[in-house]
Amino acid sequence: MRKSYFRKLACMAMLLTILLAYQNYTSRGKESFPDVKFIMASSGVNRSDFDPNTLDETQWQKLGFSEKQVSTILKYKEIVGGQFISKQQLKKCYAISEEKFAELKPYILLPEDDGKEKFLSRRFEKKTITIPGKFNPDRFLANDWIKMGFSERQAAALLKYKNYLGGSFISKEKFKECFIISPENYARLEPYLQLPEKVSGTIAASHAKSSNIRYRPFDPNTLNADGWKALGFSEKQATTIINYRDRNLRGSFKTPEDLQKCFVISPEKFEELKPYITITIKEEIRRQETDFSKTDLNTISFKQLLEFGLDERSAASIIGFRRKLGGFVNKQQILDTYNIDKDLVQKLISICFLDTSGVQKYTLTDAPEEWLKNHPYFKYSADKIIFYRITYPDDKKIWKFLKLKPEYEEKMRLYIK
Known part of the structure; x- marks a missing residue:
C-alpha cells in the first residue's frame, strides 16, 4: 500500500511538471496587453479651442450629439437670446448630459459664469425715453417717436392708434389708454403733452374745427366710406360703420339713435353729428x-x-x-x-296673426316614428313612446308611463289631437 501511494504521488508530480512546462512553452513570444487609452475622434472643430456660438448642426453632430439633441441645443440657444454667455448657461441645456459637459468643458471658449448678471441686466433693462420738451403728439411722425426712444413697432402702433381715434389723440386721457404707453412712461410724458386733460363736448367741437370738418345734412343710409371719412372718421372706423349698417341693421339706420349704438361713434361725436342727420322715408316705403x-x-x-x-x-x-x-x-x-x-x-x-289650421297633429299611438324622433318636443321621449304603445295602445296609459315634467308635457300636448 505504501508503494502504491508513493507511485500515485510521483505520477501526480510528473503531470504537474509537464503542464507547467507546456504553459511556459505556449506563452513564450506573446506581448503583454497594453494600457487602454481613448483618443477623441477628429472633427471639424478644434476641441482645444471652440466657441459653441459658432457651431452649426454638422459640427455639433461631430461632437457626438444626435440630430434631435442638436436641434434642442440650437432651440435653447435661441431661447437664451441667440448666444451662450457662459459655460454654466450651456450646462443647463438638458440635451447635454453631465458626463458630456465634463468632457467638453475644458475646450469651451466661454467664461465660467462671468458676464451673466451683466447680460441679463442689459437684456431686461427698460429703455428710457428722451423728452425734448413740450410737444403735441398729434404732429409726431414715426421718426419722431423713434428719436424719443420708442421702437419702430411701437411708433407704428402709436400712429395706428391715433388714426383709430380719428387722426388725433384728442386728450391726455385718450393718449394714456394706448397700450404702448406704460404707466411709468406716461408719468414722465404727461407734463409735456400739449393736450387737454379729458374729452368733452367743447373739446370735441374744437377738435372738429381744427380738422376743418364742415358738417352738412347727410343721410347715414346712403353715405359711403369717403363720406364717413369726410365727417372725421378714419378709414377703419368708416368701414366699421358701414358693416354695422349693412350687416347688423340690414342696410339702414331706422333712427339717429341707431347710429349712436355703433361703438366707434363716441357720445361726443354723435352729439356733433345729430343735428345734421336726416334719415329718408325710404325705409317706411319699403315696409309698406x-x-x-x-x-x-x-x-x-x-x-x-x-x-x-x-x-x-x-x-x-x-x-x-x-x-x-x-x-x-x-x-x-x-x-x-x-x-x-x-x-x-x-x-x-x-x-301679425297666427293660423294653426295647417299644423299637423297626431295621437301618441298613431304618430309616425320619424315624426316623433325629429320633433323638438318629442324626440327625447320617442323611444319610450314607441315601446309603450306596442303593449298599451292607449294615450292615457302612455302619458302615465312617461312620467314627464309638467312643462314638457304641456309643450308636447300642443301637437296631440
Whole structure:
C-alpha cells in the first residue's frame, strides 16, 4: 500500500511538471496587453479651442450629439437670446448630459459664469425715453417717436392708434389708454403733452374745427366710406360703420339713435353729428311692401322677416324652428326661439296673426316614428313612446308611463289631437 501511494504521488508530480512546462512553452513570444487609452475622434472643430456660438448642426453632430439633441441645443440657444454667455448657461441645456459637459468643458471658449448678471441686466433693462420738451403728439411722425426712444413697432402702433381715434389723440386721457404707453412712461410724458386733460363736448367741437370738418345734412343710409371719412372718421372706423349698417341693421339706420349704438361713434361725436342727420322715408316705403297685419306667422317668409327689420340670424332661427315643429301653435313658441331679437319679435307677433289650421297633429299611438324622433318636443321621449304603445295602445296609459315634467308635457300636448 505504501508503494502504491508513493507511485500515485510521483505520477501526480510528473503531470504537474509537464503542464507547467507546456504553459511556459505556449506563452513564450506573446506581448503583454497594453494600457487602454481613448483618443477623441477628429472633427471639424478644434476641441482645444471652440466657441459653441459658432457651431452649426454638422459640427455639433461631430461632437457626438444626435440630430434631435442638436436641434434642442440650437432651440435653447435661441431661447437664451441667440448666444451662450457662459459655460454654466450651456450646462443647463438638458440635451447635454453631465458626463458630456465634463468632457467638453475644458475646450469651451466661454467664461465660467462671468458676464451673466451683466447680460441679463442689459437684456431686461427698460429703455428710457428722451423728452425734448413740450410737444403735441398729434404732429409726431414715426421718426419722431423713434428719436424719443420708442421702437419702430411701437411708433407704428402709436400712429395706428391715433388714426383709430380719428387722426388725433384728442386728450391726455385718450393718449394714456394706448397700450404702448406704460404707466411709468406716461408719468414722465404727461407734463409735456400739449393736450387737454379729458374729452368733452367743447373739446370735441374744437377738435372738429381744427380738422376743418364742415358738417352738412347727410343721410347715414346712403353715405359711403369717403363720406364717413369726410365727417372725421378714419378709414377703419368708416368701414366699421358701414358693416354695422349693412350687416347688423340690414342696410339702414331706422333712427339717429341707431347710429349712436355703433361703438366707434363716441357720445361726443354723435352729439356733433345729430343735428345734421336726416334719415329718408325710404325705409317706411319699403315696409309698406308687406302688410304685416295680414301676414300669418306660419307662412311669413325669410325675406319678409328681414323686411320687418330682423337680421339674418334671427330670421333663420325662426324659420328653422318653425320647420322642425311643423308650424307654430301659439305665439309664445316664437319668443322661445334661440338667437333672436326678442324686443323686435315681440313687436312682430303683436302685429301679425297666427293660423294653426295647417299644423299637423297626431295621437301618441298613431304618430309616425320619424315624426316623433325629429320633433323638438318629442324626440327625447320617442323611444319610450314607441315601446309603450306596442303593449298599451292607449294615450292615457302612455302619458302615465312617461312620467314627464309638467312643462314638457304641456309643450308636447300642443301637437296631440
